[in-house]
Amino acid sequence: MGILQRFLGKITKRDKDVDAPVNKEDLANSSDTKSHLKDHKDIEIPPITVTVEYSSSSRTNKKTESSSSSHYTYQKATFTPDDYVVLDFETTGLSPEKDAIIQIGAIRFRNHHPIEEFVSFVNPRRPIPPKITDITGITNEDVKNAPTTEEILPDFIQFLKDDVLIAHNAPFDMKFLLSNVQRLGIEKPKNLVIDTLSLARKYIAETPNHQLETLKQWLQLDLSSHHALDDCWACAAVYQTCQKRRKEKFHLSDDEKQAYDTVIRILNDHNRDTSLVRYSRTSTYLDIQAFYSFARIKLTGRKKYLLSKRLEQEIIELCPGVVCEPASKNETGQTRILIQTPDDLLLVSPLIVKEFDKALRSMEDYRKYVGKAEKVIEDYLSL
Template identity: 85%
Template sequence: MGILQRFLGKITKKDKDVDAPASKGDLANTSDMKPYNEERENHENAEIHPTPIMVTVEYGFSSSHTNKKIEMPSDNHYTYQKATFTPNDYVVLDFETTGLSPEKDAIIQIAAIRFRNHEPIEQFVSFVNPERPIPSKITDITGITDEDVKDAPTIEEIFPDFIQFLKDDVLIAHNAPFDIKFLLSNVQRLRMEKPQNLVIDTLSLARKYIAETPNHQLETLKQWLQLDLSSHHALDDCLTCAAVYRTCQKRREEKFRLSDDEKRAYDIVLRILSDHNRDTSLVRYSRTSTYLDIQAFYSFARIKLTGKKKYLLSKRLEQEIIELCPGVVCEPASKNESGQTRILIRTPDDLLPLSPLIVKDFDKALKSLEDYRKYVGKAEKVIEDYLSL
């Protein structure tokens, strides 16, 4: 995602949150903007150095990749797998291009930085000769001129070394569909093996975890993070993207950090489901006020393990609960709780006798998920976002 996207994105779509999708298909991913909180939170903990200390990558130019024939990539070739976790080791990448079309336009600058435990250790940066004049509007946006690229390697010469640099690391980019489509388009045109790297999009992460900015363009986020970096260079865009990623990861960790009792409770619920031959791949957890909320897309176990009273909050009536789990102690939920009955426990291990109730509510959540898939138009996109938790 380069400066070109940020400029042309304003022309192609009025959505403030879009840097510039590479195709109409990407526009579908930009329609879920959420209201933002105007109270600014402390954002000075990004822990990304303004200028990394890195090993310079030396690359050779190969003459064996000189096929000039342009092949239109299939839709299948543009598919890639999104990471469902936030790693500490990764490669951040960014391309500057002559336009928005991965089939018709060319890459004019490549940048990638490898991070280990969030520390930059090496970089791959180069201009690329597009073998055509750079449009003047692109020079105005990126600052890259024909003079800059005239002695640079062509994409055929440099891309094999670039793909080798990526290795099998998780790839991170801002508005990742744009950069990954340019990557995959050139891989196919050069008859190279399609890389299988997992991909993280910081645009999607920023929408989830940074609510206090008016939009989530990279330039806006750079200013919000108070980074002293240029917006006219792919390497600086990589550094900004890394800072956004680290900020989102820290906020995610804070949101999902569990106490020892909550970790124990979550493990027990997973064990209960596994012992009853249930698939736990959809199970996630989050924090809702003072509750541990365990979900299979829909919440099926809300547990309170802080304060004087510890309990599982159920939407079922006491009589039904006792029929399922004889001997449990119940009391009515308070009026401001989203449930009918509290099932009192002393420790997380007291959840084990509640296995019939937990399994029944899990099955109900799965049934609701299937109904959601059947009747809601954008269900798969929402479910995909849920699975990224």
């Protein structure tokens, strides 16, 4: 929906996601794009012949209530599943309370393989604005004999079941879904939700922005734009690319997993709340974080060590008996604390707890003084 939002001039800028569309040839010829084609060359979009048909019979609905902002809330998934439903709505505008859905698309995936789809035009009971027809290609004639929202939405909710839902710029689609659910008096769905826009910002750095159209060109997908089902295919490809990159980034060796488990054990033994603890890795370090990094560990190569920003004397006072050496000039630290195995991290328990507490204090200071801190922290805690 990025182009639609930009066209109507009501999208909030973040990064470069509202820039003008990038020329496809420029993307295709860029070295970054070519170097990463291997990441998504295996993503296929096989044909599906499953269709959903609707009768024109009306339904009896429960009482109608006005939408409220609280009803728009939904729970974000904190994992990346292999089974999910990708969904997309085309609408007459941007307001979930004033505008209407004109097309629904959804695809159910099992182990990343599509098994079922749901697609239909929707009669909005109002003329489609010419600007929307220009963007989506959907005309008043297309929706004239289509089911209304009242007729189709209960079936769509049933189609979703309890699967994790995935959408690009998910707040847009979820607001339309939840607004109409409340208006019709249907029980609010409790599905977990993943936003591929947030994922793309995190795991796809090669593109100048993260609009679905730009990502589709980067992935070299031959799909139309602003058609609900094609946008679902594109969203699924973005999700699968991000999931693959996430797994590569967070895959731990046996030593790294043991080191992470040892750090968690240390914190638990000292009655610390580990719910904020996350990790990332590079080719050199395992970085364990509580929003800020508090334990950077090297477990590959000839030497294994915990890298610290503290001086050797302070470290030895906290952890007598440990062996230290200066960090190299290109490392973001002062001292290496040498270890033989991940279990040796137990010898530096006081230091790890001290650094963890410092990271939490720094996070609270960030939350207190930075305007968008809650959103940044929320992103950290998400996928």
